[in-house]
Structure formats: C-alpha cells, structure tokens
Amino acid sequence: MQQIKHGGRRPRPSSAPTIIAAMLCVVALVAAGTAWWMLRPQQKDTLEHLAQPQSSSSTLNRDKAPTPKPQEHQKAADDSPAAKASRAIATMSLDERAGQLIMAPMFAGGNPADLSALISTRHVGSVVLIGNWNNGTAAAKTAADALQSYAPSGNQLIVSTDQEGGQVQHLKGSGFDTMPSAVAQGQMSADTLRSSAKTWGGQLKQAGINVDLAPVLGTVQVKRSSNAPIGALNRDFGLDSNGNAQHGIAFVEGMRDAGVGATVKHYPGLGAVTGNTDFTTEGILDTTTTLDGEQIGAFNTTIKQAKPAMVMMSLATYQRIDSSAPAAFSSKIIDGTLRGSVGYDGVVISDSLSAAAVSGIATKDLGVRLVDAGGDLACIGDTSYVTPILDGIIARAQSDPAFAKKVTASAMRVMTLKYQMGLAK
Template sequence: MPVIHRRSFLRAAAATGAILFVAPRAAADEEVDTSWVEEHLARMTLEQKVGQLFVVQVYGAEADTVTAAQRASNLAAYGVGTPAEVVRKYHLGGVIYFAWAGNVNAPEQIARLSNDLQRTATGDGGPPLLISADQETGIVARMPAPATQFPGAQALAAAGSTNAAREAARITARELRAVGINQNFAPVADVNINAGNPVIGVRSFSSDPAIAAEYVAAQVAGYQHGEGVAAAAKHFPGHGDTTTDSHYGVPEIDHTRQEWETIDAPPFRAAIEAGIDVIMTAHIVVESLDPTGVPATLSEPIIGGLLRGELGYDGVVITDALNMEGVRQGFGPARVPVLALLAGVDQLLVPKDGDMDVMYQAVLQAVLAGEIDEERLDRSVERILTLKLKRGLTGEAQVDVGRVPRVVGIRAHQVASQRITDPTVTALRNTGPGGAAILPVSPTSRVNVVTANTAAGNDLAAALRDQGATATVQAVGTRPSDAAIAAAVQATAANDLTVVITSNAWDIVTTDPEGRQRRLVAELAATGRPVVAVAVRNAYDVAYLPETAGFLAAYSSTTVSMRSVATVLTGTIPPEGRLPVVVPAADGSVLYPVGHGLTW
C-alpha cells in the first residue's frame, strides 16, 4: 500500500511554506442561566445519572411500533422490544440513528421518531435526548433523499474555500435540526498523512495540518451556528496515520510527541478555539502519549492529561463506538465504560448489542463501590445537561413535522450544493497516447462509463445525457472479471471516450486484492483510445494507473459530485480543484504535492 513517510510529508509541507493554522479564539460564551441544569442534576437518581452517559442505537422507524425483526433486535440488545422502551429502561441521555437500524427512511418519518423519543424521555420529568447521527457528508452520511448531499471533507478542501465548507455545514445542520437530530458526529479532524489508511482517507480534509485545521474550524462554526447542532471533532488524538481500521483491530500510531504536536494536534486545537461542543476519542494506541499502550479512549494521560489538561478542553468528550474491536480487544464490556469514565470521557457511544446491561450495571456498581466518585459522575452529567441547554433543548424539544419539507432538500439548498461541489473536481492527468489532451470532449460525444460503483456510474451517465451525450454504463464492481475487462476493451472502438470510475484501486489488500481495477484501466489505455479514470474515493489511485489515461479526483460518489464530473468532462466548467493531500508514488516519494491540479 502507498505510504508517504513522515520525513517526506514534513519536507513536502515545508516546501509549500505551510504554516500551522491557529484559529481565532471563539468569543466567550454569554452568561447563561444554569438553573435548569442544576435542578435536573439535583433531582436525578443515581440510575438516571448513569443513563445520561449512554448514547445507543435503537431498532425501528417508530418509537412504539416496530417490525418483528426490529423487535427481535431490540430484545437481543436490550431485553425490551421498542425504541421507546429502551429509552425508558436505561433513562438514556442520547440515541444515535442508523439506516441499517431502520431509523432513517424519510425526513418526516425521522422527525416523528425524534418527537416520540423526546416525548418518552421527558415524559417522567427527565431531560430531553441528544439525538445524533454521523452526517459527515460524502461517504459517511445517514440522511436519506431528499436531504441535501455534499461531497465530504476532502472534496470541500480541494475546492479551496473555507466559506463554502462553512456553508455546507450550516445547511447540513439546518436539515438535521429540522428532523430532530441535534448532535452531529462531524467534522473529522484527522490529518490523513498515510495513503494506506483504510478508514479515514477522504473523510479527512487534508494531509496538511494547517489546511485541515482551517476547514475543521470553518465547519465547527457552520454546524453550531445559531440553532444548529452540536458538532463533534473526531478522532482524538488523531487517526490519520494508520494502516489498521479500529473497527476490526487496534491501530498503533508511532508518532513522537513532537510529531503529534506538528501533525495531529493542530485541527483539534483549532476545533477547541472555535468552540467545539464535543470531541470524540479514537480507539488507537499512541505510546508517546501514553506508554502503557492503553487505547486513547481508556487513557487518562491522553484524555484527562492531554485533552482536558494541556489543551484546556472542558466540553463533552464522547467515545467512538464501543462495539469496535479497537477498544474491546483486551478489555471486557464491564471494564471498558468504567475505564473510559476514569480517563475523562463523558458520553459512552454504542455498546455492542447484548452489552448494554453489563455496561450500565458496571458503571452503576463502580459508583456504588467508590471506584468512580459520584462527584466525578456529576461532572459528566453536568457537561451533558449543559450541552442540552446550549443547544436549546430545555424548552420544547419537539420539532414541527409539517415544516420539514420547507427545510430538507429545498431548492435553495440543492443549488448551493451544486455550486459548492462544482469546484471540487481535481484534474491530475490529461495526456493520452501520443501526448494529446484527452479532455474536454464534445457534449454530444459517445461515452462508455465503466464503473466500480454502480450508483455513481448511473448518475454520471445520466448527467452526461443531460448535456447531450450518448452514454452507456457497464458496471464491473471493484474486482472486474476477465470477461468484463474484455467487453470494456471491445467497446472502446464504438465510443469517443471511456470513463472508468475507480474506487480505492490503490488498495490491493482489502478492496481489490488482485489489482483488477488497475488491470482494467491499463488494458483500456493500451487500445490507444481516449480513457479517463475518475476516482470516487481516494486520489491515491492515480499512482497505480497508466500515464496515458486521464485522471480526475472526485473524492465522492454522490449524485451531486457526478454532475460536477460530467460538466468537467465536457468542458462546461473547467476543473478548479487542487489536491488537499500529498499523493505518493508506489515507492513512497511524492508523486503530486498538495496544491497540484490541472485546468483547461
């Protein structure tokens, strides 16, 4: 896998004259009446306080009515059958929505679910819920159509406008809040300096800490603007230099303390300066920050000492999901939540199905036994309640379902999305066989879209047809067969252009272990006919594709990104994007630096 070594990264950053970004300090919060927080905290039982710490997934599109399969899932996970019963049983402080849990089918449905869960939480005088989602935009997004799409962090940075990134976050927050989601687990503050990173990649704004810091600060402002949502910078202390996915293993980051200060810290410092509501921990081991080898989520030196002490952050800290192997390996479900709280964490996110009873009781018993001081518990509950106060949940936590269509996916938001997305497309190569330029092509060209991502291929073909092209689609998947490659090669003669949509063609460990996407592009380019690869995930694909194929980085497979790609292919708009990451060659040297990009 391509890995750019830290020395090369630091040299490349120095060559660009990069200066580590320092965000302007957020204005001090105005004095607020905290009596609501004090009153709730004073009357809570110990069981209710413990419940406030947990943010869990629930199964179902409605609070009280679920399918048989969803009831079975809730029973297996929590011993009760409906989302409302889960909230009541544990006195929950938060709920997180997922498509695979059946929570997010349509905007109005989400709003009704949110209202009913809030009604459940407050029905016995308890505080309202923090209702959350992972709406990073781009490859990690939970809101269904017609919610407005944006292309994700790396694409936004490629466009070179922090104002546009702020606007994307503001629109996203407005639509989330309209359906009752008041906590968003974004932006990603990781600096992706490792091109072999299997889990961050295009979710990161940049491999340059200064650029990443600027965009993190901009999105924090956008998400939290006005009646926005609580933003969460993730994953502290920095998940950008790893080849292990913490969902499945324990990543070890070997940065020195100075490298951490130089590479990983700036975006988190910028988020704190911008007034971030929440910071999410990473299930990673960084021995220079904690030599015991404990994952950061469970590390008092990293959470209590570094984040809260040295960086001065006193807001809410939430774990990454506790069903991930990065925190489970070596620690049982009874110890993980207790150690996280002792480390300085406040919210405990997504226990593995079946672990909730064990985790809840473990925290309760740790307080009763004195391992966790009740004053320590109160500090976390106070932070969580203060966040609810700050986000305007102390009055009426319900949302107006009738207003949802007037906010979610409205034309003004869609127009803004296309305007923000168009400048993200980045051209890295445009020279075909014989040295001639490949792009742009005539809007009436015959184009065959050979795609590793079927939805993206269909969207690109539709956008090309809208411009007058004759466009066909050949879906081949991420591991195209010999027959599929032969058919694509044969089709080149009948088309003016072949566009190959690649998806992590660099990854010959997980995505494409036989390198078949690379072979596909090589055989197409060998025909001498015009071929352009479009990467809908990482731009790192370009290092493994022939120089006689053109190359565009879209960083995203969203419909809006494919429309932008279509207009660049036909010359309706020029490519304006510039690389926000260093692209290494196969040997680890710098192939393309930050800021590279062609136009026409």
C-alpha cells in the same frame, strides 16, 4: 422672671411668714415646671404618634427611605447552563446520572419503541441514528419524535448521527442533500464550507437531529490507501494540519449556525494508523503522533477557536503519548491534555464501544474506563452492550465514592450541553 404690677401701686411689704410661703410656692412651681419640661418631648412624640393614622406614618417612612434594589438584598439567581445543570444534577439519583452518560443506537428500519424502556426506565439520555436511513427527513423526524416522547419533557435526548459526507452519510432521501466527501469539502473555501454546513445542518434539524458526529480532523500521515479508517475513505479534508483546522472550524460553525452541535473526531487523530478500529485490533497502534505534532494540532486549534459541542476520542493507542491504553481510556490524553493543556471543558464522547478495537475488554468495564479517564458519553453501536455498560458504571459508582464523583462531573457536562442547546428546562 417678670415683675407683677398691681394698678401701678407699690405693694405693701409682706411679713416674713408670707414671704417664706411665697418662696415655697415659687420653688414648687419651678420644680413642677421642670418636671413637665423634661417629660414633654416623650409625651409629645407619643401623642403625635397616636394621632397620626398608622398607614400614613408607614407611607411617610417609606417615602423617606430610598427604595432598595433587589441586588442589595439577594444575589440574582444564576441562570447559566452550568448553574442550571448543577441544580438538575442535585435532584438526580445515581441511576439517572449514569443514564445521561449513555448514547444508545437506533438502527434504520428499527422500531423506536424498542428503546422506550432504556430511555424512560433506565434514563438513557442520548441516541445515535445509524445505518442506511434512506427515507428522507420526514421518516427520520418521525423516529426522532417517537424517541423524544419516551424522555422527560424537561430533559430531552441528544439525538445524533454520522453525517460527514461522501461514503459516511447515514441520512439520505428527500430533504437531504447528497453531501460531497470531506476531501471535496476541503477544496471549498472556508466561507463556502461554512455556508454549506449550515444548509446540511438545517436539514438535520428538520429531521430531529441536534448533534452531528462530524467532522473528522485526522491529518493523514501515511499513504492514503493504507490509512483504512480515514484516508482510504476520503473522510478527512485532505489538507495539512492548518488547512484541516480552518475547514474544521468552518464546519463546526456552519452546523452551529443551523442550531446543530458538531463533534470533532477522532482525538488525537487516526491519520497514522493502518487498521480501522471499528473492525480490527490490528494496525491500530500509532507510533508517530506526539502531543506537539501537526496531527493533534488540527484538533487543538479547532477546539480552542470553534468550541465544538463534543470531542470524540479515538480507540487507537498512541505509543508516544500513552502506550498503556486506547485514547478513550487514557487519563493522560483526556484529563491531562484535552481538558488540561487544551482547556476543553465540554462533552467528551467515545468512539463506538462495541468496536473491535476494544473487544478484549469486559463489556461492563468499557463505560467505567471511559469515565475514569475523564470521558463523559459512551457511544454504543450495538444495543446488547447498552445495559451491561450502564450497569457497570452504576456498580462501580456504588462501591467507589471517588468514581461516583466522576460520574456526577460527567453528567454535569452532558446536562450543561443540553441546557446550552435548549434540550433541558
């Protein structure tokens, strides 16, 4: 505390009362000062806050803090095909999900309008063009466009055909090359076949086709002329298991290069039977194919390396794998082997469920048995089968929650493929 001077003169001594009063004043001043000092920071902050424009204060605060990155607050939306499919499935009714599991036939010379109710009302999600379509790419495109017009714009149809080459080429005429048989394709180098498949796929794309139900990967195990479904028609590449796999990979990749999905068929192979499953119930028991044999090996190699859009299941029965059911209805072959051991998680399609091979099974149960075994898409070659198969799937799902989950899983795989191919949005 500083001393107070008065003109340099020494002050007179104060009396006791004066001194006491002075001391009391000093104490009061000190107490007041202390109280003011203790309150000062809060008051100063409040005043500064009131004096500072609010917008400026906010700006200053923003400038001091680093701008947060979006991922620090929320995870970016998953835009993978599987995630999009999951969101789409979540909004679908059971009827809509079941409809995605049906591939209905469109015959050459038929009227696309005949399928309009199945597509728009029953939610059928796929169509196969079959028969002798001889009027070129323009006519096929007109039919495909008409069929697509019945489907929701955000969930277009898978439109397929059997375009293998040789005796199995459903679309011909202007704009389509005459494709050599698969045996002749087997004589090409893998690179040449891939290039050719890209050309053939481009022609399908121009015709509105987005999936080819080819190639055939069966490795013939018996005399070719006695192997009615494959060897007798030169539908295979005519090579050993490894050669068939390499050419299968080339075909699948060539189609993909053109923007068309490919389907390897008929898993696990029709190279060891004598009967054609389309037309007979005789000679369709395979007694030699095993899970580690060369016939199934051609498929497994192609599936693992080329990842085709679909795998078509055979309607033959395989005694040494599962003698209880045709491959299309065998959970051991589909879920246990194809999905389990091989690791394929794509769309599993049946061979035609209107074929003679499965004529002894009630129509309403055909789709149910496919889905129950782990399959997804019921390919149908007779229009009259479509409604009973679809109704059968729905009825079973309504009464069986476990089966309803399988319907959802199958619809997920079909929708994932559609998102992958740009058919769904």
